[in-house]
Amino acid sequence: MMTTRPASPATILTAAALGLAGIVFPSVASAQPSYTGPVPSRAVIGRADYRREAYVKRIDEVLNWRSGRVDRSNPATLDMAAICVKLVQGEDLDLCSARVIELMKDPGTGPFWMFPAVAVAYLGKDKLSPEARASLRAAWSKVLQMRGDTENHWAMYYTSLYLMSELYPNEAGATWYSGKSSEENLAESKGYLIHWMDLATTLGQGEFNPTHYIGEYMIPMLFLATWAKDPEMRIRGHMMVDWLMADHAASTLNGVLRGANARTDDTSVTERWNALASFFSWLMFGNTPPPANYGGWGIYFAAVAKNYTLPEVIYRIAMDRDHDYTQRDLKRSRRRWRYSDVDYAPVYKTNYMRHDYAVGSYEGGITDPIQAHVWDVTWDVPDPRGVNNTMFSLHPISSAQDMQMYFAEVPDWMQLGVTREGKPSYDSADKMLGSSRFEQVLQDKDTVIALYDIPPGTRFEHINGYFSKDLKNLTEDPSGWIFAQGGNTYLAYRPLAPYVWGTTWSWAKDKDKGDRRLISPHLKNGTIVQAASASEFKSFADFQAAIRALPLSIKLEPTPTVTFKSLRGNLLRFTYGENPSINGTRVDYSKWKLFEGPYLNAEKGSRRLVITHGELERILDFNTLSIVDRVLPEKAGDAGSSR
Amino acid sequence: MPALTAVFVAALASTAPGARAASAATGHDMYLCAGVNRDYIVGAKLVTLSGLYRRTAKGEYEHFGPNYPQIFAISFDPRNHKVFYTATINGCVQTSDGGETWRISTSWDMTEPKDVCVDGNAPDNVYLALPDGIAVSNDRGGTWVRREKGLPARGKYTQTIKVDRTRAGRVLAGCESGIYLSENGAESWRKVASATATVTQLQQSPHDPKLWLATTQNEGVLVSRDGGRNWKRIGGLSTEHAWYSVTFDPTHESRWAVCGWQYGIFTSEDGGKTWTARNQGLPDYHGAFRVSVDPDSGRLYFNLWRRGFYASDDFGRSWHFEGIEGGTVYNFAYISKGAK
Numbered sequence: 001m002m003t004t005r006p007a008s009p010a011t012i013l014t015a016a017a018l019g020l021a022g023i024v025f026p027s028v029a030s031a032q033p034s035y036t037g038p039v040p041s042r043a044v045i046g047r048a049d050y051r052r053e054a055y056v057k058r059i060d061e062v063l064n065w066r067s068g069r070v071d072r073s074n075p076a077t078l079d080m081a082a083i084c085v086k087l088v089q090g091e092d093l094d095l096c097s098a099r100v101i102e103l104m105k106d107p108g109t110g111p112f113w114m115f116p117a118v119a120v121a122y123l124g125k126d127k128l129s130p131e132a133r134a135s136l137r138a139a140w141s142k143v144l145q146m147r148g149d150t151e152n153h154w155a156m157y158y159t160s161l162y163l164m165s166e167l168y169p170n171e172a173g174a175t176w177y178s179g180k181s182s183e184e185n186l187a188e189s190k191g192y193l194i195h196w197m198d199l200a201t202t203l204g205q206g207e208f209n210p211t212h213y214i215g216e217y218m219i220p221m222l223f224l225a226t227w228a229k230d231p232e233m234r235i236r237g238h239m240m241v242d243w244l245m246a247d248h249a250a251s252t253l254n255g256v257l258r259g260a261n262a263r264t265d266d267t268s269v270t271e272r273w274n275a276l277a278s279f280f281s282w283l284m285f286g287n288t289p290p291p292a293n294y295g296g297w298g299i300y301f302a303a304v305a306k307n308y309t310l311p312e313v314i315y316r317i318a319m320d321r322d323h324d325y326t327q328r329d330l331k332r333s334r335r336r337w338r339y340s341d342v343d344y345a346p347v348y349k350t351n352y353m354r355h356d357y358a359v360g361s362y363e364g365g366i367t368d369p370i371q372a373h374v375w376d377v378t379w380d381v382p383d384p385r386g387v388n389n390t391m392f393s394l395h396p397i398s399s400a401q402d403m404q405m406y407f408a409e410v411p412d413w414m415q416l417g418v419t420r421e422g423k424p425s426y427d428s429a430d431k432m433l434g435s436s437r438f439e440q441v442l443q444d445k446d447t448v449i450a451l452y453d454i455p456p457g458t459r460f461e462h463i464n465g466y467f468s469k470d471l472k473n474l475t476e477d478p479s480g481w482i483f484a485q486g487g488n489t490y491l492a493y494r495p496l497a498p499y500v501w502g503t504t505w506s507w508a509k510d511k512d513k514g515d516r517r518l519i520s521p522h523l524k525n526g527t528i529v530q531a532a533s534a535s536e537f538k539s540f541a542d543f544q545a546a547i548r549a550l551p552l553s554i555k556l557e558p559t560p561t562v563t564f565k566s567l568r569g570n571l572l573r574f575t576y577g578e579n580p581s582i583n584g585t586r587v588d589y590s591k592w593k594l595f596e597g598p599y600l601n602a603e604k605g606s607r608r609l610v611i612t613h614g615e616l617e618r619i620l621d622f623n624t625l626s627i628v629d630r631v632l633p634e635k636a637g638d639a640g641s642s643r
Numbered sequence: 644m645p646a647l648t649a650v651f652v653a654a655l656a657s658t659a660p661g662a663r664a665a666s667a668a669t670g671h672d673m674y675l676c677a678g679v680n681r682d683y684i685v686g687a688k689l690v691t692l693s694g695l696y697r698r699t700a701k702g703e704y705e706h707f708g709p710n711y712p713q714i715f716a717i718s719f720d721p722r723n724h725k726v727f728y729t730a731t732i733n734g735c736v737q738t739s740d741g742g743e744t745w746r747i748s749t750s751w752d753m754t755e756p757k758d759v760c761v762d763g764n765a766p767d768n769v770y771l772a773l774p775d776g777i778a779v780s781n782d783r784g785g786t787w788v789r790r791e792k793g794l795p796a797r798g799k800y801t802q803t804i805k806v807d808r809t810r811a812g813r814v815l816a817g818c819e820s821g822i823y824l825s826e827n828g829a830e831s832w833r834k835v836a837s838a839t840a841t842v843t844q845l846q847q848s849p850h851d852p853k854l855w856l857a858t859t860q861n862e863g864v865l866v867s868r869d870g871g872r873n874w875k876r877i878g879g880l881s882t883e884h885a886w887y888s889v890t891f892d893p894t895h896e897s898r899w900a901v902c903g904w905q906y907g908i909f910t911s912e913d914g915g916k917t918w919t920a921r922n923q924g925l926p927d928y929h930g931a932f933r934v935s936v937d938p939d940s941g942r943l944y945f946n947l948w949r950r951g952f953y954a955s956d957d958f959g960r961s962w963h964f965e966g967i968e969g970g971t972v973y974n975f976a977y978i979s980k981g982a983k
Binding site: 113178188189192337343404411421 | 684685686687688689709710711712713732733734736744745746747748750751752754755757774775797798800819840841843860884885887904905930932948
């Protein structure tokens with residue numbers, strides 16, 4: 001058994017997020033069973049009833065843990081999340097009613113207050129006192145709720161407003177903060193939610209594969225699936241939960257979500273497991289430990305989670321793989337208000353998954369102005385807690401103009417402002433988080449080429465390479481390659497320009513983390529990373545020899561250009577600013593599908609996702625608002641067909 | 644939505660004896676759109692009062708309406724000052740009873756307007772500056788429609804919008820790609836000045852309706868002397884950094900002021916021919932965001948981002964702290980008392 005873990009940086013971040021909802025824990029993470037316990041088994045549970053039993057057991061663990069954190073003599077510990085849990089469990093109902101009345105005297109603002117309030121309203125519909133329910137309803141009249149400016153804000157805001165308006169129909173505008181009647185609120189909310197689902201199922205998800213914001217979509221969608229009276233919105237909520245989980249399953253390596261991510265944070269980008277996304281992997285798949293406090297927001301999902309059953313086909317995508325696979329997805333940038341030719345930039349994402357490691361990327365550029373993560377190689381470890389199991393490079397740009405592209409704000413305040421809003425590294429030269437318009441990426445299986453062409457005067461004029469404290473056998477080879485081993489993965493990293501090593505993280509409270517930063521202060525630059533399984537070679541030395549023998553041509557002037565024959569025998573040609581080619585064939589992004597791979601397939605614009613594993617198939621069709629499950633004829637040698 | 648009301652008392656003037664004489668005992672009411680929450684992020688608890696303030700007869704600043712951190716602009720119906728419209732992160736939020744009740748009059752498809760302007764000569768018509776274009780209501784905010792003919796498909800981010808006070812339906816909009824003019828109630832627009840970044844503010848002279856000023860991010864400060872049809876850059880003001888705000892002095896025809904984050908405040912007392920930095924006596928000039936002149940007293944106001952606002956009774960030669968401690972004034976507004 002593991003002992004109680006100290007609070008990690010992510011725990012602190014999560015606590016900060018929890019603070020938004022007024023959540024107060026007497027201490028952090030003591031006696032949280034699965035967080036501190038042994039690593040879960042990765043064995044596939046074949047029987048549906050056993051899977052369900054294990055799922056319910058995990059839900060109950062969350063509920064019991066959170067309920068046990070309440071100190072009846074300390075009302076602050078009975079926050080909205082705890083009230084939800086108590087209502088589910090039917091405990092301390094009088095106390096909950098009194099506390100709701102107290103909390104509603106000073107309601108919060110915006111979506112992070114609204115969805116907890118909706119959860120309490122629905123869970124307490126028949127359990128809270130009339131006075132408590134009245135106070136909750138009145139809170140929706142007295143504070144002008146802020147809608148926010150991100151897609152996750154709006155998903156929470158409109159789902160919450162939708163559900164509250166359904167719960168209290170036929171009420172006049174004067175009784176709602178919006179000044180609109182229940183029916184007007186309902187129509188507006190439904191309009192937006194369908195618009196957002198349309199975007200996600202035709203152009204791709206905006207805040208795709210987020211390590212934390214996954215909760216801000218999963219929770220409202222499950223709320224819709226559970227509580228919407230309108231059957232259309234109920235099935236839409238259900239289908240979106242399936243959609244998000246299918247994407248999550250295909251993007252995780254034993255439960256750990258790796259890059260590329262539209263949004264992650266300074267901790268999760270290196271300690272890949274340490275994210276709310278791992279709560280969902282733990283809850284749904286049972287294959288990795290949950291983060292501290294179940295990620296905070298996970299409590300709200302757990303309170304309703306018994307109303308959902310993960311389809312077996314999605315479960316098996318996450319758990320039951322016996323082949324390497326490449327999954328290509330089309331995603332989309334955040335809405336661009338200005339300084340761009342398009343409202344939404346397409347994002348072409350590649351995901352190569354093997355037993356020992358995963359390689360993921362998108363083609364470069366800015367998808368989100370602050371927290372995007374473009375590419376990495378992430379290796380598997382038996383216990384991911386506290387392990388920084390990843391390698392990547394980036395251009396750590398800080399740009400007011402980039403942020404103005406996405407925010408309706410003035411330029412001068414923004415770079416400093418975001419560092420005070422939970423994104424402390426944004427304007428730091430040594431950050432490891434973010435995307436740049438001066439980075440372009442080509443991925444072919446487990447080879448990544450990232451090229452940089454940074455104009456003089458850009459803030460900052462170097463690239464950072466991330467070398468984890470958990471790498472072994474780090475070797476700077478005279479050939480120019482840097483070799484290392486992470487878990488059972490051999491890694492070869494080729495800087496295209498001279499570099500020095502740095503060790504400090506100026507923005508972090510814990511500055512000396514043991515990681516190393518490769519700093520390459522050259523404007524024309526690049527990185528090549530080639531990964532392989534240790535089992536493919538007799539020794540680490542053999543791997544190094546194989547890499548050294550690979551044909552490689554590098555030219556940085558006038559434009560960074562690489563020609564490289566990869567370990568997999570493919571000839572990659574890539575010049576910054578031009579479409580790359582693989583074995584002489586240009587990569588044609590215009591033909592990229594919404595999903596394409598052995599598990600997930602959808603045409604661009606189709607609103608229809610086909611989820612497949614072996615003989616199992618589920619089709620989510622937003623055109624017909626239908627979920628169709630089929631068992632397909634068995635095909636010999638089907639990818640991931642071991643059942 | 645019922646209103647919340649509280650009183651925010653301005654910090655007393657410390658450096659300018661008699662400064663408070665410029666209070667509301669004259670012809671205009673003064674309103675502020677201000678955010679006071681330091682480092683507020685969506686979802687955080689509101690611990691201070693933000694939103695709308697009005698100056699009382701005692702020269703204090705009284706908060707009214709919703710406690711809301713991001714109200715950027717306000718515009719009044721001249722027929723009834725209890726009817727006004729605000730540009731907020733949620734959209735247009737308006738009241739018809741002086742702030743007792745409120746309604747978010749736009750829907751999900753219009754968000755984060757930065758400016759709103761009632762047509763003083765056709766007050767049923769209200770114009771909204773959106774990050775993806777321009778919307779108009781012809782029924783006092785009952786319904787909103789987009790009116791973007793003549794605007795480019797991209798480059799129509801709109802930061803500021805102003806209606807010519809002399810002619811109904813004549814509107815100027817400051818966008819990402821330049822300044823656009825409509826002379827038919829936004830039925831169509833034409834570009835009258837180009838910009839490579841964003842036009843940040845437009846102002847019409849209270850003395851000469853043909854005289855307009857515009858601040859920009861990249862093009863410096865622009866002037867038009869023919870009602871906004873033609874624009875040229877004002878010499879003597881840098882183009883290196885963004886300018887955010889410009890004002891005329893309604894009490895002196897030749898006095899103008901302009902500010903920018905990196906510059907602080909500059910004034911001209913000869914109609915823009917020469918300019919002087921007027922940052923002496925300010926705690927810092929970085930963060931300069933808004934300038935405005937009280938139309939009754941000629942007092943010059945100057946906001947520093949998240950540090951409240953300062954006042955000068957000698958047009959920038961000396962300053963004293965005026966109010967909204969720790970806050971940002973997104974906009975100043977004055978409305979004539981007489982027309983209520």
